[in-house]
Amino acid sequence: MAGIVVVFDFDKTIIDCDSDNWVVDQLGATELFELLLPSMPWNSLMDRMMKELHLQGKTIEEIADCLKRAPLDPHVITAIKSAYDLGCDLRVVSDANLFFIETVLKHHGLLEYFSEINTNPSYVDEEGRLRIFPYHDFTTSSHGCSLCPPNMCKSEIVERIQAQATAEGKKRFIYLGDGKGDYCPSLKLSEEDCVMPRKNYPLWQLICDNPQQLKAGVHEWSNGEELERTLLQLINMSNAADHNHAAQLFSVDCKFETIPMSPNEALPLALRVPH
Ligand SMILES: [Mg+2]
Numbered sequence: 001m002a003g004i005v006v007v008f009d010f011d012k013t014i015i016d017c018d019s020d021n022w023v024v025d026q027l028g029a030t031e032l033f034e035l036l037l038p039s040m041p042w043n044s045l046m047d048r049m050m051k052e053l054h055l056q057g058k059t060i061e062e063i064a065d066c067l068k069r070a071p072l073d074p075h076v077i078t079a080i081k082s083a084y085d086l087g088c089d090l091r092v093v094s095d096a097n098l099f100f101i102e103t104v105l106k107h108h109g110l111l112e113y114f115s116e117i118n119t120n121p122s123y124v125d126e127e128g129r130l131r132i133f134p135y136h137d138f139t140t141s142s143h144g145c146s147l148c149p150p151n152m153c154k155s156e157i158v159e160r161i162q163a164q165a166t167a168e169g170k171k172r173f174i175y176l177g178d179g180k181g182d183y184c185p186s187l188k189l190s191e192e193d194c195v196m197p198r199k200n201y202p203l204w205q206l207i208c209d210n211p212q213q214l215k216a217g218v219h220e221w222s223n224g225e226e227l228e229r230t231l232l233q234l235i236n237m238s239n240a241a242d243h244n245h246a247a248q249l250f251s252v253d254c255k256f257e258t259i260p261m262s263p264n265e266a267l268p269l270a271l272r273v274p275h
């Protein structure tokens, strides 16, 4: 068991686009989206856009088909499967929504590799309209973090996973992301952990602007191929370090077994020199 928790952001990390923009653009609603964006929180706007698409006669199947066409680098698929095979516990922490993420992961046969998906809840109502809700209900209270959008502070989620992982004896975190919303949880990682920001994207820029703010090791990537190579290297290095540590402990144990208390006690009884 690797004892590593790998946390994946979804948009522009697992898939190579933003799923919200992808659906809105592909289904021809970009103009309305841009018109409403300045006056609404993103999460509420997506619920509204699903209403508009429903009114235009777009079905949930059309939305699903559109999501299945979202670009996903084959190297990311290999990376996910290999990390799982190496014993890592994989989780999604995303500001997209459950329907979008499950549709994409299921389509690529990846859903069962993740032990948990933390995202904005969504469901298809009786009229076939997709409803999208905030992960954190900001109408009743604020999550209190000024870095993050009102509907989700990813740190809340990561801190819960950290507490759970510690209880299960998992030691290390690797966090992969690209966006501004991935900065806050990156600050919660320890010296033992790693953050993998996508190069030239907002998370990477925020880290570069203030590198001393972060305790975790930073390992950038630009595309699926680099994501796969970097992630698997980090996992293998961590596993090798654990193995060496275990081997060291084992050899110490062996010494305790074989090193005699005194030269006398090491000899068979019959050969002991009487005192
Ligand atoms: Mg993202």
Ligand SMILES: [Zn+2]
Pocket (backbone or CB within 6 Å): 145, 146, 147, 148, 152, 153, 154, 155, 184, 185
């Ligand atoms: Zn936050």
